[in-house]
Amino acid sequence: MELKQIISSIKDKQPNIKSVFFVGCGASKAELYPAKYFLEGHANDLRVSLYTSNEFNFATPISVNETSIVITCSLGGATPESVTATAKAKELGAHVIAVTHVEGSALTNDADYVVFHGFEANYAAKMEKMTKVLGLAVEILNQFEGYEHYDKMQDGFSKIYDLIEKAVSSVGPVAKAFAESYKDDEVIYVMSSGATHEVAYSFSICLLMEMQWINSGTFHDGEFFHGPFEVVDKDVPFLLLMNDGRTREMDSRALDFLNRFDAKTTVVDAKDYGLGSAIASEVVDYFNPMLISGVLRVYAEQLAIVRNHPLTKRRYMWKLEY
Ligand SMILES: N[C@@H]1[C@@H](O)[C@H](O)[C@@H](COP(=O)(O)O)O[C@@H]1O
Numbered sequence: 001m002e003l004k005q006i007i008s009s010i011k012d013k014q015p016n017i018k019s020v021f022f023v024g025c026g027a028s029k030a031e032l033y034p035a036k037y038f039l040e041g042h043a044n045d046l047r048v049s050l051y052t053s054n055e056f057n058f059a060t061p062i063s064v065n066e067t068s069i070v071i072t073c074s075l076g077g078a079t080p081e082s083v084t085a086t087a088k089a090k091e092l093g094a095h096v097i098a099v100t101h102v103e104g105s106a107l108t109n110d111a112d113y114v115v116f117h118g119f120e121a122n123y124a125a126k127m128e129k130m131t132k133v134l135g136l137a138v139e140i141l142n143q144f145e146g147y148e149h150y151d152k153m154q155d156g157f158s159k160i161y162d163l164i165e166k167a168v169s170s171v172g173p174v175a176k177a178f179a180e181s182y183k184d185d186e187v188i189y190v191m192s193s194g195a196t197h198e199v200a201y202s203f204s205i206c207l208l209m210e211m212q213w214i215n216s217g218t219f220h221d222g223e224f225f226h227g228p229f230e231v232v233d234k235d236v237p238f239l240l241l242m243n244d245g246r247t248r249e250m251d252s253r254a255l256d257f258l259n260r261f262d263a264k265t266t267v268v269d270a271k272d273y274g275l276g277s278a279i280a281s282e283v284v285d286y287f288n289p290m291l292i293s294g295v296l297r298v299y300a301e302q303l304a305i306v307r308n309h310p311l312t313k314r315r316y317m318w319k320l321e322y
Pocket residue numbers: 025026027028029073074075076077078079082206210
């Protein structure tokens with residue numbers, strides 16, 4: 001079923017939807033963030049929240065009921081916390097949409113609707129999860145409250161995958177330079193703002209900590225000036241993800257401070273890849289995370305190569321009972 005039809009089917013059953021919950025773990029949680037950020041920023045009446053799955057399971061919000069839409073997300077569809085959250089949402093009477101790459105996976109068992117996304121084909125396919133969930137959020141807003149920039153958003157959806165592929169085709173040399181420069185650093189701080197905030201978080205916790213065993217800290221660059229900037233000094237390693245959109249001013253303020261003290265700073269800037277020239281200014285904010293994540297994937301791959309540490313290498317995850 002198309003995203004639009006999924007939401008209109010829910011509306012037929014329940015015209016009075018009051019809340020939307022996004023639920024997942026790790027990268028799959030972070031990839032729900034642009035949709036949550038969009039919906040929270042534009043909905044007048046809907047309540048919107050984002051949970052790591054076991055928080056949803058152990059401290060279930062009392063408002064999860066037949067007036068809720070719960071969107072659970074898991075790449076492999078087997079993460080136990082997310083499978084349990086899907087079952088719990090269903091049991092409470094919510095309208096449950098599972099988003100996964102794996103047909104027939106456990107995540108789909110208790111879902112009313114299933115959205116499949118790509119992964120292997122190319123970098124754009126890896127961004128389908130995040131993009132389709134944003135598409136669901138746009139449909140929810142448009143169908144329940146109305147959204148004046150719906151057509152501009154659809155135009156963005158029609159362009160973002162090509163933009164990602166175009167960006168990654170040129171990023172090799174800068175990604176390699178980043179990898180060479182940061183390969184021996186003991187910690188890398190990552191920050192961003194706006195819809196890209198949790199791209200910084202997932203690069204930090206998944207790509208650096210999980211897949212490269214590199215210490216990392218991550219924070220919103222608005223928060224940078226309320227604590228973290230005290231560690232800034234010459235050659236302290238930072239990665240700053242700059243948005244093309246309303247929150248760019250916060251990104252620039254952080255960059256100015258990093259430069260002032262000669263921190264070791266790498267900037268991944270959506271403007272360098274032409275995001276704002278292709279996508280309307282009213283909706284461009286929400287497409288930064290997909291483009292920047294695609295580019296960052298190449299950065300991580302280069303880091304893995306120069307450090308001789310494959311992105312697939314784990315010592316605990318999926319190997320131990322935990
Ligand atoms: N680093 C991995 C992520 O890549 C993955 O997203 C998450 C949950 O896995 P799944 O998306 O299959 O539920 O586990 C870890 O955090």
